[in-house]
Amino acid sequence: MKAIFKDFEIKGIKIKNRIVMPPMVNFGWSDENGFVNEKHVRHYEERAKANVGTIIVEATAVKKEGRGFVPQLGIWNDSQIEGMKKITNACHEFGSVMLLQLHHGGFYTPETVSERAVGPSIDTKISRSYSLTVEEIKKITNDFINGAVRAKKADFDGVELHGAHLYLLNLFASASINQRTDEYGGSVASRLKFAGDIIKGIKNKVGNDFIICYRMGANAPTLDDGIQIAKELEKLGVDILNVSHGGVNRLIPKVPENFEYNWIVYSGTQIKKHLKIPVIVVNEIKTPERASFLIENNLTDFVAIGRDLLTDPQWADKAYRNEEVNQCLGCKPRCKRYEGAELCPKNKNVNSH
Ligand SMILES: Cc1cc2nc3c(=O)[nH]c(=O)nc-3n(C[C@H](O)[C@H](O)[C@H](O)COP(=O)(O)O)c2cc1C
Numbered sequence: 001m002k003a004i005f006k007d008f009e010i011k012g013i014k015i016k017n018r019i020v021m022p023p024m025v026n027f028g029w030s031d032e033n034g035f036v037n038e039k040h041v042r043h044y045e046e047r048a049k050a051n052v053g054t055i056i057v058e059a060t061a062v063k064k065e066g067r068g069f070v071p072q073l074g075i076w077n078d079s080q081i082e083g084m085k086k087i088t089n090a091c092h093e094f095g096s097v098m099l100l101q102l103h104h105g106g107f108y109t110p111e112t113v114s115e116r117a118v119g120p121s122i123d124t125k126i127s128r129s130y131s132l133t134v135e136e137i138k139k140i141t142n143d144f145i146n147g148a149v150r151a152k153k154a155d156f157d158g159v160e161l162h163g164a165h166l167y168l169l170n171l172f173a174s175a176s177i178n179q180r181t182d183e184y185g186g187s188v189a190s191r192l193k194f195a196g197d198i199i200k201g202i203k204n205k206v207g208n209d210f211i212i213c214y215r216m217g218a219n220a221p222t223l224d225d226g227i228q229i230a231k232e233l234e235k236l237g238v239d240i241l242n243v244s245h246g247g248v249n250r251l252i253p254k255v256p257e258n259f260e261y262n263w264i265v266y267s268g269t270q271i272k273k274h275l276k277i278p279v280i281v282v283n284e285i286k287t288p289e290r291a292s293f294l295i296e297n298n299l300t301d302f303v304a305i306g307r308d309l310l311t312d313p314q315w316a317d318k319a320y321r322n323e324e325v326n327q328c329l330g331c332k333p334r335c336k337r338y339e340g341a342e343l344c345p346k347n348k349n350v351n352s353h
Contacts, residue, residue, distance in 0.1 A: 003295040004288065004303060005320060008053075010239055010278065011209050013157055015097045017053035018295050019316045022242065022282050022304035023101035023160065023215070025058040025072070026341035034061060034074020036083030039341075041090050047309055048091035051316040054302065055096045056160050056213070056242070057087060059103035062147035063140060065114040066168065068105035075100065075147040075154075084154035092155065099213055100151040101160040102144055106168030119171045120191075121179035137184060137194055140168070145201035148210075158211025158239070161198060165217065166247030169195050173229050174246060176221040188228045196236045203237060213280075214238045217246025218267030223253040230271045242280040242304065243268035261285065261294070269299040280304050286327055288319030307335055311346040 008015045021044075029039050044055055061067040061074045074080050088098045107117045107126050116130040123129045132140070148159045163169035171177050172194045178185045184193050199212055214233050218226035230241055245264050255266045261284070268281030278301035285291050291303040309315050312326035319325065328335075329345060336343040 003292045006295070008278070008301065011211060013097060013209070013211065015053050016095055017051065017316070018302045019052050019291070019319070020054045020242075020280050020282075020302045020304040021047050021052045021056060021309050022244075022280075022306045023056045023058045023162070024306055024310065024337075027069075027338060028071070028340045028342070030071040030073045032071055034064075034067075034072060034076070034080055036073060036080070036087060040073070040083075041086045044087050045090040045094070046313040047316075048094040048096040050314045051094070051320065052096055052309065053316075054099065055091055056099045056101055056304075057084075057156075059101050059162055060147070062102050062104055062143040066104035066106075066109055066118075066140070066143070067113045068103060068108055068167065069110060070112055072103075075102065075150050076143065078150065081150050081154045084151070084156070088155040097157045097211075098155070099158045099160050099211060100147075100154070100156045101162050101215070102147045102151070103162040104140060104143070104168040106166070106171045108167060119168065120177065120185060123177065131180075134182065134184070138197075141194065141197045141201060144198040145205055148202040148212075149205050152206045152210055158213060159202070160213040160215050160242060161195060162215050163195060163217065164215045164242075164244040164246060169198075170217045170220070170246055174217070174220040175225050188225075188232050192229065192232050192236065195233070199236050199238065211239050212237065213240040213242055215242040215244055218243050218264065218271060219251055219253065220246045221251045223251075223267050223270060226267060227271055227274050231274055234275050234277050238277060240278050240280060240302070241271065241275065242282065243271050244282055261290070265294070269294070272300055278302060282306060284330075287325060288315075288322075291319070307337075310337065310344060 004018045107119050117128040121131045255263050264283035265281045272279040280302040281300040282304035294300045307328035311328045315325050
């Protein structure tokens with residue numbers, strides 16, 4: 001059990017344990033302007049207070065026209081810094097390392113947000129799909145960089161670039177989706193030029209003591225592609241890699257029968273074997289025992305606990321005390337919190353809001 005409570009240092013920043021709260025949107029809490037409110041502050045503070053080592057604040061739009069939904073949190077304007085700062089200040093009080101997930105919805109930007117569903121190239125299955133021009137890509141590159149600068153001003157310790165779940169950066173990285181023939185398509189290095197320019201720009205603007213985490217889709221479309229992408233991201237200077245999936249209907253790697261976790265965790269453990277930088281694995285890890293096994297056996301550096309940290313804000317403290325955690329029910333077809341952050345059937349018992 002104690003393996004998850006070993007500390008870790010990265011860029012001179014001490015992380016007190018290996019437990020990560022992955023980004024999870026609180027649907028319905030923000031507004032048209034993408035502002036943080038008191039509920040967000042209390043939500044993250046509650047988990048920080050109960051000893052989550054690293055908190056990655058939910059997908060936050062770097063561009064108003066790139067929102068994945070309304071009302072999504074935003075970091076496209078200086079006026080959004082103050083609210084974000086309330087989250088970091090509240091959580092730093094309890095020693096959590098704070099990252100902000102920077103997001104552009106790409107094809108998954110709804111019509112209510114933008115006429116165009118933008119990506120690297122047109123997808124004939126998506127009627128609003130639009131292939132970005134080089135000039136437009138450069139503008140969005142700057143939107144990400146400016147988002148990171150604002151995150152730094154809001155006292156975040158770093159950012160996570162959302163390059164998974166078929167959002168914009170994932171679309172560019174994916175060999176099966178990106179059909180460009182210019183410098184943003186083709187080889188792995190070219191497909192990651194967009195991400196690479198963002199990473200370079202962030203490093204130039206915010207200095208070296210700022211963590212750049214990247215959430216990648218492991219199946220892009222195959223795990224072998226994922227491994228190549230991960231190696232390239234390491235070369236580009238990413239500090240931590242958070243391995244998730246590349247969206248629905250992608251190719252799913254076969255998991256050995258004796259591996260007691262799902263294919264997303266398996267993908268993360270396989271990708272780790274090819275890297276020197278630390279890796280976060282995620283998806284249905286659920287209990288402290290399962291989390292600890294992954295760390296003890298050096299299958300990962302960090303474990304992200306998503307829905308189970310929503311149903312049990314005390315997850316980390318309970319793990320420390322060897323107490324049972326209040327597990328997520330795993331609602332099907334998907335988590336009720338996608339319809340509204342208050343709709344978790346376990347919410348009433350464990351959250352004060
Ligand atoms: C309500 C909800 C919102 C989510 N929002 C995000 C998000 O903002 N960014 C992201 O990369 N993943 C998001 N995810 C995915 C989680 O970060 C995590 O990968 C997923 O829940 C699997 O981990 P778990 O099985 O421990 O919950 C979300 C998941 C849920 C349930």
